[in-house]
Amino acid sequence: MTSLQGFLAGVFLTLALLVYTFWPENVFASQREKTRLDYLLERKEQLYENLRDLNFEYRAGKYPEEDFLAQRALLENETALLMTEIELLQQA
DSSP: OOHHHHHHHHHHHHHHHHHHHHOOOOHHHHSOOOOHHHHHHHHHHHHHHHHHHHHHHHHTTOSOHHHHHHHHHHHHHHHHHHHHHHHHHHHO
16 A cells, blocks of 8 residues: 555545534424423423432432432422323323
């Protein structure tokens, strides 16, 4: 392989990598639009994960009991409101 062939191979490889990395995909066009129910179900999963994390961190000693109880009450209230709205949307 001559140095010119090596150079051309390097240029071609670089161009191929740039095209592969930055080529725009139509991912957004193929996705369906989220409904309010989809958003609420995702938010429910986030809240459950936050509650699990809060409990874990409290047991690890990272939160004083007063802060833990206040934060848990806020998350549980938000979850209850969210579940009510989910039930209403699922009945409709």
